[in-house]
Amino acid sequence: MKNISILGSTGSIGVSTLKVVDAFSGEFRVIGLSAHSNIDLLIKQCIKYKPKIVTIVDETHYQTLKNALPHEIEVCAGTGGLNEVAAHPDNDLTIAAIVGSAGLYPTIEAIECGIDIGLANKEILVMAGSIITKLAKKNNVSLLPVDSEHNALFQCLNGEDKKSVRRLMLTASGGPFLNLPAEDFNKITVAQALEHPKWSMGKKISIDSATMMNKGLEVIEAHWLFSVPVDDISVIVHPESIIHSMVEFVDGSYLAQMNVPDMVFPIQHVLFHPERRQSPLFREIDFCSVGSLNFQKPDINKFPCLELAYEAVRIGHTMPAVLNAANEETVMLFLNDAIKFVDIPCIISGVMDQHKILLNPNIEELKQADVWARQAVNEHYTKMV
């Protein structure tokens, strides 16, 4: 029996994680759950899984949650509660599935307590990859990638010598606007951008997928997870999302990992690692029905966010945190219909240009860069309107 906690249990990764838990009765004990504000689902999950601890980030729901649950469940609230759930002493594995930089502190807490991390919250490594990977090493903690691309790379690299890797190739579905002509990008609506062709995900990641910033953040994440120089990581558009990523080796061999596009597969891989377990959720890829797997180069003119991510990680230091925070804020403005889709990369790029880099930042300094970038986005926005 493995004890797990889930940060972001009502989000799409959290719900899929619990689906895997359900499929393997008696294999997992849910210790902690957390949600931002989806109180109804969180209450249902608590009644079903009887965790020891639960937290709701939006404190206005605290009393409702407390009243709904039996008194043996410890109920917390606010961001402090996230730390309690992440680092609960009974945890063997914490699934970090919060969106955005909010997952940073609780993940650090869990690592410092020696708890393995199932990492779905890519912004953590984007912001603070150097610090997080060093901390994990120091505490002998595994960072197990939940993201389908990184989980694919992790599987392809199993048993391989690091020296034999020539390039990591992240596949990208291309998002909803892969075939939209560049001249139509300034008419993109929020509803269109939320319609992902392959994956049903939260709003923020859906927009990131539409701008391809998501792939840029994944490049940065892969750089830190696998210690591969960023210029040895490339992105290739593969609309069918069957191949989740590939590794190119120095001897001319390539390995690719595939599964039916459903997050239960990488999540199961992480939950049982290092074992592969026969799955009641097993679904065969019918290659003959799929017919063909297609590949094309990403169009940097249509998706400049991808290039901004490469720039940010090449510069390093505080810049990736600035990229990440500027992106989070800009996406929020777009979701609120305050700016156009094409404004997203312009604002992020403007904020990056303005940023005065601080060398070798610590977590506090990264957090300050994050706050600065958010303010800078809002200043850009104010000038625009």
Place this chain on the structure above:
Amino acid sequence: MKNISILGSTGSIGVSTLKVVDAFSGEFRVIGLSAHSNIDLLIKQCIKYKPKIVTIVDETHYQTLKNALPHEIEVCAGTGGLNEVAAHPDNDLTIAAIVGSAGLYPTIEAIECGIDIGLANKEILVMAGSIITKLAKKNNVSLLPVDSEHNALFQCLNGEDKKSVRRLMLTASGGPFLNLPAEDFNKITVAQALEHPKWSMGKKISIDSATMMNKGLEVIEAHWLFSVPVDDISVIVHPESIIHSMVEFVDGSYLAQMNVPDMVFPIQHVLFHPERRQSPLFREIDFCSVGSLNFQKPDINKFPCLELAYEAVRIGHTMPAVLNAANEETVMLFLNDAIKFVDIPCIISGVMDQHKILLNPNIEELKQADVWARQAVNEHYTKMV
């Protein structure tokens, strides 16, 4: 420095092996070479690589070879000479790259001397898989697969638990007649059948590829190499020959191995195993130029040889040896324009129907089944004309 010998050094695998040797100056010492009858190329190879021992199977060339070489090279002839080359005490690795059942005895000799085998000669495992794999285990010898499909599976299975394998999926180019309508199969000429769309190979394997018997033999080979039940091995047509094979795991994950279709890649993998070495022969797969990877089911009506191979290995005992020998003889008849392309599966199937199975055969009994099958093919042929 690794000491290698090559059985079949003038064939396409042999030549590609020496290309890899050339690319890594100082890494390999060629101990022995052998050819069937290509005396000119064999002499050139001997002068270049200065082996300790060389043999020519066709004894009529013995004196020519002897006269052309410096006296410090030991010159042998006939099939006995193959044993000498295969099992030379200096060998670390013997590449078994002879076509057909002729490679059986020399490979056994090498295994009994504890020499690792680079296995390109698939008929050895088809005939005597049970005996050969047991013998290799007993002598602590590695059977390293050179065939691109098996080498691909070998790479995908690296570091994986055998229990986690659900299915092996061998890819097939489909050969030159993939898109030829069934009704045109009785007009196929030898020249057409020798024109493989993706690989330049010897005549026998080219015909096997055109009938898809080659893939059937590979299914049997995979069954023995990886101890996977034959009904958990499937064949999928993939005309681009980029994915060389795939493994389906019990948890819903698939791993695929790829390289530019050139035998130097699997050969290099075998020569350096377990290391991956940076290759001067490196060639990138340009996925964007390839554009798409396609898949379809093999058409058993057009390619009944594939099904015959499954049948033979399900029956087991002497039947795979009979399948193999009957195929070798029938292919020879086709190459000599004595029978039609569509006669190949009919004759093999007739011979298999006639065969009285001998249970748990030893090598001698397998060899007798082989001889019987060849005679049976010729009887079938005699009745036809």
